[in-house]
Amino acid sequence: MxxxxxxxVGSKGIPAKYGGFETFVDKLTEYRKSKDIVYHVACxxxxxxxxxxxxxxxxxxxxxxxxxxQAIVYDLLALQYAISYCKKHKEIExxxxxxxxxxxxxxxxxxxxxxxxxGGKVYVNPDGHEWKRAKWNYFVRKYxxxxxxxxxxxxxxxxxDSKNIEKYIHEDYAKYxxxxxxxxxxxxxxxxxxxxxSKEYVDWLSEHKVKPNNYYLIVGRFVPENNFETMIKxxxxxxxxxxxxxxxxxxxxxxxxxxxxxxxxxxxxxKFVGTVYNQELLKKxxxxxxxxxxxxxxxxxxxxxxxxxxxxxxxxxLKVGFNEEVCQDAAVYWTKEEGNLSAVIEKMDSVNATxxxxxxxxxxxxxxxEYNWDYIVEKYENCFLDK
Numbered sequence: 001m002x003x004x005x006x007x008x009v010g011s012k013g014i015p016a017k018y019g020g021f022e023t024f025v026d027k028l029t030e031y032r033k034s035k036d037i038v039y040h041v042a043c044x045x046x047x048x049x050x051x052x053x054x055x056x057x058x059x060x061x062x063x064x065x066x067x068x069x070q071a072i073v074y075d076l077l078a079l080q081y082a083i084s085y086c087k088k089h090k091e092i093e094x095x096x097x098x099x100x101x102x103x104x105x106x107x108x109x110x111x112x113x114x115x116x117x118x119g120g121k122v123y124v125n126p127d128g129h130e131w132k133r134a135k136w137n138y139f140v141r142k143y144x145x146x147x148x149x150x151x152x153x154x155x156x157x158x159x160x161d162s163k164n165i166e167k168y169i170h171e172d173y174a175k176y177x178x179x180x181x182x183x184x185x186x187x188x189x190x191x192x193x194x195x196x197x198s199k200e201y202v203d204w205l206s207e208h209k210v211k212p213n214n215y216y217l218i219v220g221r222f223v224p225e226n227n228f229e230t231m232i233k234x235x236x237x238x239x240x241x242x243x244x245x246x247x248x249x250x251x252x253x254x255x256x257x258x259x260x261x262x263x264x265x266x267x268x269x270x271k272f273v274g275t276v277y278n279q280e281l282l283k284k285x286x287x288x289x290x291x292x293x294x295x296x297x298x299x300x301x302x303x304x305x306x307x308x309x310x311x312x313x314x315x316x317x318l319k320v321g322f323n324e325e326v327c328q329d330a331a332v333y334w335t336k337e338e339g340n341l342s343a344v345i346e347k348m349d350s351v352n353a354t355x356x357x358x359x360x361x362x363x364x365x366x367x368x369x370e371y372n373w374d375y376i377v378e379k380y381e382n383c384f385l386d387k
Contacts, residue, residue, distance in 0.1 A: 002094075004037050004094070004096065005040065005086075006037060006095070007086075008039060008040065008041045008098050008100070009097065011024070011041070012043070014029065014041055014043065014058060020303040021101070024185060026054070027373045028377055030373075031377040032054070032381070033378060033381060037381060037385070038056075039057065040059065041053075041056050041059070042061055042078035042082070045062060047062055061074055061081065075099065075104045079097065079111050082095075082097060095119075095120040096123055097120060097121070098124075099123070099124045100125045101126075102127065102144070102151040102152075103147060105146055105149065105151045106146070108150050108155075109154050112154045123156060123157045124151050124157070124158050124159070125158075125161065126148060126151070126152065126165060127300065152173045152178050153178075155178070155179075157179050157383075158181075159181055159380075160183075161182075161301045163325055164321045165300040166180050166181075181383060183376060183383065184370060185301040185302075185303055185376070186372060186377070187306035188373060192280050192283035192311075194283075196284075200284075201284045208271055208273050210271065212288040213289075214242050215242055215243040215271075216235070216290060216292070216293055216316075217244075217245050217247070217289035218244070218247065218293045218294075219286075219292075219308075220294075220295075222249060223251065224254065225296070225298040228248075228254070228258065228295065230295060230336050230341060231244075231295050232244070232270065233261075234334075234340070234341035234345070235270065235345065236267055237342040238342040239346060240345050243271055244270045244271065245271050246272050248274075250272055283311055286308060287312065289312050292314065294315060294318060296322070296323070297318055297320045301322065301326055301371075302323075302326070306326065306371050309331075309366055309367050310367045312363075313363075314332070314356060315327060315332070316331065316333075316334055316344060317331040317332070317334070318335070318336070319333040319335050329362060330363040332344060332348060
């Protein structure tokens with residue numbers, strides 16, 4: 001068959017340093033199976049270099065620093081480059097342009113027409129309810145919702161990484177008769193390359209005065225919709241003697257609000273430890289946590305939840321549709337109701353080793369059966385090759 005060229009726009013690029021879309025593109029190219037697929041990946045940069053990574057053609061897009069609109073301009077410039085590339089290389093037939101997230105809705109019709117003129121198609125990953133995020137003001141939220149609507153309207157196919165998001169797309173945009181498919185995000189279950197006695201891990205434990213298997217863990221952006229307030233408040237309320245380790249970059253204003261309300265500094269169990277960019281160290285920290293708190297309530301399949309299921313023995317997840325879809329019976333659920341999470345913490349503190357092993361086995365099996373990268377990449381390639 002002819003080679004299928006896929007142009008990926010919307011991630012910050014590869015190799016992935018952080019972020020869900022970046023890791024997705026990294027794994028999509030790393031686990032590539034079909035020799036009939038060629039990937040072209042836009043990368044946000046301060047230059048215009050071109051390079052190969054994971055056998056993908058990567059091209060840097062130099063984006064002016066113009067504040068909040070930078071992400072929109074980046075996507076537009078990346079699309080423009082990809083379209084020009086296809087015009088120049090006339091041997092490319094029926095290219096697919098896969099756009100991650102719904103930032104460029106007002107420009108979508110223009111670009112879709114140009115791509116269709118090339119004989120290509122436009123696929124979109126709608127991500128998850130960006131317009132609901134508390135960090136955006138009223139006008140930005142309005143833009144996100146409008147942009148989502150216009151991208152759903154003009155896309156040839158929407159690839160949803162959550163069945164809940166796919167259902168929402170069909171319900172909210174039924175008049176456009178959107179074409180959708182569900183392909184989840186992926187995760188790995190391989191153990192960290194670091195041992196329990198490795199210097200990096202031992203130094204990290206010592207620096208933060210933490211003991212293995214004696215801490216609950218949170219990893220995520222410090223934003224209201226991830227429910228740090230509920231998790232911290234309820235942890236403080238509980239009588240657990242374990243620590244709460246929070247890996248994040250604290251938003252100063254939100255942190256000050258929580259400090260004033262809950263006097264966080266007076267609870268020696270609560271430890272804000274900053275960020276951890278060493279992925280093997282982060283995996284080791286997850287593996288040796290007693291349990292993982294997941295408070296995300298906006299978005300589709302959340303990468304940090306999958307990573308927790310793949311490596312942490314016990315996951316305590318906020319009871320919302322997205323999280324239940326992913327975890328099923330492999331997690332313990334909590335609500336934002338006063339006293340609920342603190343009671344769950346105290347109950348989980350007393351479970352025996354056999355029960356913990358059962359939770360860990362269920363979580364690992366969820367990843368292996370539905371969310372492993374080999375399986376996810378195969379589904380993507382079948383979609384791209386229209387099998």
